[in-house]
Amino acid sequence: MSVEAAQAAPPWAEFGRRLRSRRRQAGLTQAQLGLKVGYHHSLISRLEAGLREPPAGLVRGLDSVLETGGELAALVAAPREVPYGAGRSALCPALFAPLPGADAPGAEGLLPDLRSWPSVLPAEGLACPLHGTVGCAVPDQAETSLLLPALTATDGRFAEATSAEPELLHGLTAVLACLIRRTLQQVTADGVATVERLLRALTRWAEAVDSTGRLPYGQLRLAAQYAQVAGRLRMQRGQSSIGMAWFGHGLAWADAVHDAPARATLLSDMCTLVRLDQDAGSTLAYARAIGAVDARRRWVATLSSLYQARGHALGHDVAECRRHIAAARRTFARLGHRDHLEAPWLSGAEGEMRVESAIGGALRDLAAVTGDRTTARRAADATARSRAQLPPSMRATHLLLTLRLADSWACAGDPGAAVELAAPVLTEAVDSRELMINAELRGLHARLFTHWAGVAEVRRYRESVREAGARGPVEPGV
Structure with missing residues (x-):
C-alpha cells in the first residue's frame, strides 16, 4: 500500500484486515465468530471494515478464540499511523x-x-x-x-x-x-x-x-x-x-x-516537581495537561483533579481547590476494569491511600494559606486515613505522611499533637535527602516556629532540631 493510500485508509484498517485473515484461517463466518465472542455479527463486520475502534474486552476474546497469541491486542496497543518504512523518515534525532x-x-x-x-x-x-x-x-x-x-x-x-x-x-x-x-x-x-x-x-x-x-x-x-x-x-x-x-x-x-498511560503518569511526576518549587501556575499547567491526555480514562481525570486541587491550594483559590477535590473523589469512585488494568496503583486500599494522601496535602496547603482550622482538621483526617493504609514496606511514604499529619495539626492550632507526631521521626526526616520529605519538614517547622514558638513542647522540640543538625532550609538560624 502506498503512503497516500495508508493515510486515506480508516484508522483501524490494519486491525480489520488482520482480523478478517485470522477469522478465515479459522474457518469461521462473521456470524459464527460473533456468537463465540458474544457480540453481534454486524460489529464483527464493522471491525473488519476498519470502521470503529474495537472494545478492549472483545480484543482479548478474539485473540483467545482465534488463537492468535495476542496478535490483535498488539495491534490495538501499537500507534495508529502511517506504516514505518518507505516514505517516512526516521524518528527525530x-x-x-x-x-x-x-x-x-x-x-x-x-x-x-x-x-x-x-x-x-x-x-x-x-x-x-x-x-x-x-x-x-x-x-x-x-x-x-x-x-x-x-x-x-x-x-x-x-x-x-x-x-x-x-x-x-x-x-x-x-x-x-x-x-x-x-x-x-x-x-x-x-x-x-x-x-x-x-x-x-x-x-x-x-x-x-x-x-x-x-x-x-x-x-x-x-x-x-x-x-x-x-x-x-x-x-x-x-x-x-x-x-x-x-x-x-x-x-x-x-x-x-x-503511550497515553505513560504520558499521564510522567506529567504527574513533573507536576510534583514544580509544585515543590511552589510554582502554582506551572503546577496547574501540568495538572491540566494530565487531563488532556485522554478525557475518556477516568483514572487520568482523577489524577488531573488531584493535581489541580494542589495547584489551586498553592494559588489560594479555595473554591477551585475544593471543587477539584470533590471531582477527584467522584471519578475515583467510578473507576472501572480498564482503569484498574492501566493504573493498578489506584485500585483497592492502595488507591484509597494515594487519593486521600493527595487530598490531605491539598487541604493542608489550603489551611496553611487561609488559616482555616476546620480545613486543617479535615486535612488531618484525610492524611490519617491515608497513613493507616500504608504497608510497612513503604517507610519513606510513612515518614512523609507523618510529617504532613503533624503539620496539619499545627495548622489546626494543636502544636502539642504536631510535636508528638514529629519528634519520634525527626532524626530520620533530617537525614533524608528526598525532596518531598524535606519540603514537608520545612513547612512543619515554619508553622511551629512562627506561630507556636512560646509553647513549651515546641521549645523542647526546637532544641531537638538543633541537636539533630537541621540546617538553613529547615529553619533559618537554627
Whole structure:
C-alpha cells in the first residue's frame, strides 16, 4: 500500500484486515465468530471494515478464540499511523540526545536483585511494552540474567542479546518490576546506577532499530517506563534537575509511540516537581495537561483533579481547590476494569491511600494559606486515613505522611499533637535527602516556629532540631 493510500485508509484498517485473515484461517463466518465472542455479527463486520475502534474486552476474546497469541491486542496497543518504512523518515534525532546522569564507576558489573521474579505481565503496574495489559508470560529469570551483561556490552554480544526481541522486552519489563519493588522502597546508589545503565542500553537498542527504518515501538515504551523510575529515584536522592531531565526524556519517548498511560503518569511526576518549587501556575499547567491526555480514562481525570486541587491550594483559590477535590473523589469512585488494568496503583486500599494522601496535602496547603482550622482538621483526617493504609514496606511514604499529619495539626492550632507526631521521626526526616520529605519538614517547622514558638513542647522540640543538625532550609538560624 502506498503512503497516500495508508493515510486515506480508516484508522483501524490494519486491525480489520488482520482480523478478517485470522477469522478465515479459522474457518469461521462473521456470524459464527460473533456468537463465540458474544457480540453481534454486524460489529464483527464493522471491525473488519476498519470502521470503529474495537472494545478492549472483545480484543482479548478474539485473540483467545482465534488463537492468535495476542496478535490483535498488539495491534490495538501499537500507534495508529502511517506504516514505518518507505516514505517516512526516521524518528527525530532529539529522541536519542545525550542522556542525563552518568553510570557510577564499576556500574557495568552491577546486576539487579531479581528476587520476586514475576511470572506474567503486568507486574508492579508495568504493562507489556508490546501487548499492553492482555497478559504476557515472562521468560525464565536465569535466561534474562544471562542476557543483561550482553545487552550493556559494546561488542558483538549486543546484537546477539537483542535478536530475540519479544523475549528480551518481556524480560526487561520483569527486571524493572523487581527494581521497583526493591529500589523505590529503599534508594541505593547501585539501584539508581542499574536502572540508568539498562535505560541507556534500551535507548541504544531503540536507535539501532530506528536506523533500519522500523519503529522501535516496544523499546521506546519500555524506555519511558525506565525513565520514570530513574527520575523518581533521582528525586528521592534530592536531585530534582536530573529527575526532571529523565521525566522529559520519558515523555518524549511516550509521545513518539502514543503511550497515553505513560504520558499521564510522567506529567504527574513533573507536576510534583514544580509544585515543590511552589510554582502554582506551572503546577496547574501540568495538572491540566494530565487531563488532556485522554478525557475518556477516568483514572487520568482523577489524577488531573488531584493535581489541580494542589495547584489551586498553592494559588489560594479555595473554591477551585475544593471543587477539584470533590471531582477527584467522584471519578475515583467510578473507576472501572480498564482503569484498574492501566493504573493498578489506584485500585483497592492502595488507591484509597494515594487519593486521600493527595487530598490531605491539598487541604493542608489550603489551611496553611487561609488559616482555616476546620480545613486543617479535615486535612488531618484525610492524611490519617491515608497513613493507616500504608504497608510497612513503604517507610519513606510513612515518614512523609507523618510529617504532613503533624503539620496539619499545627495548622489546626494543636502544636502539642504536631510535636508528638514529629519528634519520634525527626532524626530520620533530617537525614533524608528526598525532596518531598524535606519540603514537608520545612513547612512543619515554619508553622511551629512562627506561630507556636512560646509553647513549651515546641521549645523542647526546637532544641531537638538543633541537636539533630537541621540546617538553613529547615529553619533559618537554627
